[in-house]
Amino acid sequence: MKKIEAVIQPFKLDDVREALKGIGVDGMTIYDVRGHGRQKGHKEVYRGQEYEVDLLPKVKLEAIVPSDRVEETVSAIIESARTGKIGDGKVFISDVGQAIRIRNDERDDDAL
Amino acid sequence: MKKIEAVIQPFKLDDVREALKGIGVDGMTIYDVRGHGRQKGHKEVYRGQEYEVDLLPKVKLEAIVPSDRVEETVSAIIESARTGKIGDGKVFISDVGQAIRIRNDERDDDAL
Amino acid sequence: MKKIEAVIQPFKLDDVREALKGIGVDGMTIYDVRGHGRQKGHKEVYRGQEYEVDLLPKVKLEAIVPSDRVEETVSAIIESARTGKIGDGKVFISDVGQAIRIRNDERDDDAL
Amino acid sequence: MKKTTKCSLMLLALLLLPAVAAAQDEIDKGDNAWILTSSALVLMMTGPGLALFYGGLVRKKNILATMMQSFAMMALMTLIWAVYGYSFAFSPGNAFIGGADYLFLNGVGAEPEGSIPHLTFMVFQLMFAIITPALITGAFAERMKFSAMLIFMTVWATVVYVPMVHMVWGGGFMSGDGALPCLDFAGGTVVHISSGVSALVISLFLGKRIGYPSERMRPHNLALAFIGACLLWVGWFGFNAGSALAADGLAAFAFVNTHFAAAAAVLGWLIVEWIRDGKPSVLGGITGAVAGLVGITPASGFVSPMDAILIGFAAGVVCYFCVAVLKAKLGYDDSLDAFGVHGVGGTVGAVLTGLFARESIGGAPGLLEGNSGQLVNNALGALLTWVLAGIATLVIIYLIDLLHGVRVTEQEEHVGLDVTQHGEEAYQL
Amino acid sequence: MKKTTKCSLMLLALLLLPAVAAAQDEIDKGDNAWILTSSALVLMMTGPGLALFYGGLVRKKNILATMMQSFAMMALMTLIWAVYGYSFAFSPGNAFIGGADYLFLNGVGAEPEGSIPHLTFMVFQLMFAIITPALITGAFAERMKFSAMLIFMTVWATVVYVPMVHMVWGGGFMSGDGALPCLDFAGGTVVHISSGVSALVISLFLGKRIGYPSERMRPHNLALAFIGACLLWVGWFGFNAGSALAADGLAAFAFVNTHFAAAAAVLGWLIVEWIRDGKPSVLGGITGAVAGLVGITPASGFVSPMDAILIGFAAGVVCYFCVAVLKAKLGYDDSLDAFGVHGVGGTVGAVLTGLFARESIGGAPGLLEGNSGQLVNNALGALLTWVLAGIATLVIIYLIDLLHGVRVTEQEEHVGLDVTQHGEEAYQL
Amino acid sequence: MKKTTKCSLMLLALLLLPAVAAAQDEIDKGDNAWILTSSALVLMMTGPGLALFYGGLVRKKNILATMMQSFAMMALMTLIWAVYGYSFAFSPGNAFIGGADYLFLNGVGAEPEGSIPHLTFMVFQLMFAIITPALITGAFAERMKFSAMLIFMTVWATVVYVPMVHMVWGGGFMSGDGALPCLDFAGGTVVHISSGVSALVISLFLGKRIGYPSERMRPHNLALAFIGACLLWVGWFGFNAGSALAADGLAAFAFVNTHFAAAAAVLGWLIVEWIRDGKPSVLGGITGAVAGLVGITPASGFVSPMDAILIGFAAGVVCYFCVAVLKAKLGYDDSLDAFGVHGVGGTVGAVLTGLFARESIGGAPGLLEGNSGQLVNNALGALLTWVLAGIATLVIIYLIDLLHGVRVTEQEEHVGLDVTQHGEEAYQL
């Protein structure tokens, strides 16, 4: 199994979820993050005091999928999340040794 | 060392923490996530506009433990988090190469 | 590539970011977490009802870096995040198989 | 008291010699301005005041449902009051219940009731009819069906609140010229004891919230609770000083007493908390303020400002112990301490009113001025209210549970009432 | 209406025999106390009331910008009113617009206007001039440039609002002694139809927000919206009952009618919602309340409390269908339903005022009392307001778009208006 | 001024010929209604107003502690005022301090003080005694011990505030018939300069917060700060217009001036911000409003509405530069700009009052009407207040630090004051 971690633009979340549903990837976990990379931040001023804000709001999506589904999952994410502008985000893939479904102890691929 | 990631029902957090304390697993990091899987979501209506809400609030718990403690840790989590209903969540296990305690540079197992 | 996960004290975030900028590590993703470890928690009382609060606010910083940059990155984090007091946090290092830049499909090291 | 005389007088007048009434009664625009302002302030106590105070104390998943329980009273009680509530409370009747003269507000218009338009008096009273049931909702927060709540409140208002109002303020047997004249300036018995005791009964009947007390149920947003408590304090000036039904010296007394009691109760609560729990808390401070405001309510037009400080301080300390110690001991789950604050504070206030009342201020002497009878009357009145509210509530909630069911399912309780009862979430942060 | 007579009388007086005016007019401190209080209440409707109601409904990234649009009106309209707005609205003029006598508030001081100081009347009216444009902002929330908004509102206030006020309340052709006397006690046409219709036009002109309706745009903080709605309700007592310009029986009628209509509208909306969507919601309840308050505004000083219940109920139900059904059908993006609630609710109210008006209360009979002319007049008045506001707004927005641009860039819309328009973020939670 | 004459007259009366006093003074219910309403409004300024304004600007971990500092004043100052504060402020005394006649409010009852009950005057003044120290808390937010804060405020109120009140309003040497008569209608010197200067001294004494200015300390919840600022604006009508102590034409002037100044200050601040920082911000808008309200406070009953616009605009612009430029230059850490807004705005207002005062409005001419003496007096009065408040505060804080310690530990500052001082967390979101 592989863990696919995608950092995307918040306003792209709905599209990405549609795309994944499209290819039958249901299981996923999502949370809000702030990210920094090449995308320029913006200036904020509070009572004359300037702040350079370069941690921008992003959404992180994690999906653990069987190794043989990584390809399509990744491309589904990439295509649906892309705007072509800096800040679109990244996808990271790593190994997962084991997966267990708490409810009934199902293991690995069955648990996804 | 292994990283144990458990996605559980929010209202089960206190039980799981008890269980882990019980077996002496102290170190952990926790954050709120929203998850999708087999559990059905619910409908929300705002001024007549319907939304199908299928990202449900979950809590994610991460604990890095020495390889030989994975077994008991996982079962402690599973037992304490289980309600038997869809939505109980999952546990994922993966490798961690190195661990360092920032305070004093202790490494690996000593750092946990 | 390696994934460096650092759990640090919230008020140390700015320092750590400075340090990383210093060594040219730009890409990172950050989110708020609550952690438990050796650091003692505190007591809260609401209308006479006591709560032992031992999940303390921390910040988690994730940076995926080329394997050859792990060393300096980790030490930069450790030095900038250290106060020497319990609760400084931890750094965990694990493998990342693949990285993709959504915007232009760049892969692996080029994507970081 | 003031109210009663004023309004029973009015009733008499209306019955016998309207002409004369019209003659002797004239609208004073200063009084009307103050009571209209007070009516607005009292509505503000329920929405947003109480709704926030309660909504901030529950868990995130239940804030909307909790606020909605107060908000719904703003609509429901208004219609009940308009159709029959006001009539059975204030139109001439017997010792227990009023008559049908004012059904659909028939005959309730701009003509003077005392020195204000009858409609002004009606709407000022309505605001009390809104907040009283809303207070109860604190006891069953986070676990009651919205539909069951609506049914309960409709019945409760009809068989408990409206009669209580008539008995104490509408010319019934607990009012000035009744068999058991009690001093209740702005609602110690009618509002706070009745709602507080009913709250206790319901929380016992419903049982605890799942996971209580083991699971952590800390207030999800104390900033909102703080706003609510402050607005309650500010609105209470309308509640108590408005009960003078005029912008006169008595209103000034009631205003000052209200403020002093709240202040003293804050200190009372915080001091005990500081000693006992090690730290003075914001939740303690705002809860203490409400306890003091409750305590002074029946006394506000009868005692001196210095008495008010004592009453407020007492209410703060006593309520602290009921909420922090007694509740834990007895182990019932009065989610937001509707009983611990309103039931207990109201009782303390009712009794102390009988102790401190000064003839020079409200026209009625208390025990300290040698009139032990008043203390007895007030204690009896409080006791009667306990019994009436307690029994009636038990019967009502039992029947509704039987016929409709009052508690949400375990699953719904886990998911939260916002989503399951109202199909909404409060925050998308 | 009341206003008109009072003030046109005043104007006449001022013109012909100031001496006499001074003689016959005297300040009543009770009235002044009430109108000063009402002025404060009406300002509270805009800030924090409306700002929160709107701010809570948008997405997190736009709350500050949304609140700022209301807040800016508190500053901008005040200066406009002081310099020329009040004069062209209320100083003697022709059938459509007032004169220049009061420029820079020249001659507007402590002398009585009716029974209150002229300045009190001026500032009370100013608070209306603040909230009316603020209401419009709900329609273009989350996508309009702050600068464009300021320009638009300045022009709109000058060519739409000020003339409307003069026509209906300032002695113009829609006022008491005009060619087409309409009954509008507190602003059904002047405030709600004018703002609501303008809102519709702008939302059509601007087009939808990016991602609407596919993307999820749920209210980011319903607790704030709830606070806002409750403060609107409380403040509306000043809006309507203050429009009696005295603390008299008519004020009591307006106060009660306002409250009853809000309550009835809450029930109306919730019942339909419960039936149609399966659950009664908090957002539905508070939106219904506002709909009812809008509906009763023109009628508040002309109808009976029981009529008010019917008007409120009707407004609640009708607005629900416009917001929940019609909007979806027509597919325009009135972000926060400024049109669906104010335009529609105001129209319902204007018409029903002509139906229910009772001579015994506001001095003017409606259709039910056989005066069919009034219904026609009010309908015509509403229609005229639709046309005037609609056309004027279209022209203004078109020109501003041409010369300055009204909508933010796609990128700015994605990032949010708080950061791009004001360089701030609301929450660091 | 108004106050002084009114009340010193009263005092005389009380002393010499109470009978006559009773004869000439009679309660006007319209006035009483307005001052009771104003008292409620002024309390609302502190809680929730100021508490939210300040609480929203600090970091999440300190919001409760910050709100608590204001809330505690609502309790603490009330008891001080009741026991001895009011007496030493307003009972007959010498040029610097009042006497002991009113200890424990002895003799303070329903009898008329001017045209309102003495108790009404007392409680209205009390609300000022609550907000003044609360204003100071903005300077030491996020780093002061709660216990030290309580001790400091108790002493400060006793040796700085109460004497200031007596000197300016209680018949002391800065009041109408004193040696150095200053014009301070509602508290430019007494309230704002005294609190603002003390704030500066404390922030200098305490030193910066850890991490200031390098670490990011952005406001954690601007929505709450916005609510607070709006409630301050609304409440300020009670503060200034209530200071007329009657619902008369002067109250109308003060009301309008207050509103106009706030509006002008918002524009002033936003324009400068727009030019200098590139964007107009919500934080800027609400801060400007407060600056304008501070600036007009001493002038509100002495100048014309058009003057008020100038004063407000000036206050907005000047305060902007002190907060945004000067503070950074001098490098002290006045966390929430209590000095930059209240100290500076109050000084600007005090001076401009001496410039613009019009005999026709407040009965006293200023420089523009040829009375240069008034400008000098007001400037001197402001200066005196600076010196008195500055020195006294330094001594007090120094001693408390010596005997008790005023600042929390570094660890506590990191964890936050909510948890360490009060054992609570604001949000469980």
Ligand SMILES: Nc1ncnc2c1ncn2[C@@H]1O[C@H](COP(=O)(O)OP(=O)(O)O)[C@@H](O)[C@H]1O
């Ligand atoms: N090396 C990295 N490690 C972790 N997260 C990263 C890394 N690089 C980028 N990210 C995440 O991806 C987001 C987008 O990256 P950025 O460089 O700004 O734009 P782009 O993806 O178009 O290159 C960042 O905000 C950050 O959250």
Ligand SMILES: Nc1ncnc2c1ncn2[C@@H]1O[C@H](COP(=O)(O)OP(=O)(O)O)[C@@H](O)[C@H]1O
């Ligand atoms: N493949 C997956 N990858 C990541 N998270 C998952 C995956 N499958 C499930 N989850 C997480 O587990 C939660 C529960 O899973 P669900 O299928 O709803 O119930 P159950 O665990 O009983 O099968 C989901 O809400 C989601 O957060």
Ligand SMILES: Nc1ncnc2c1ncn2[C@@H]1O[C@H](COP(=O)(O)OP(=O)(O)O)[C@@H](O)[C@H]1O
């Ligand atoms: N085994 C672990 N797995 C995951 N997170 C951990 C683990 N141990 C510690 N942490 C994280 O590191 C934080 C600091 O650890 P703690 O033991 O309190 O102090 P120190 O880092 O000085 O030993 C914890 O709050 C928790 O978030």
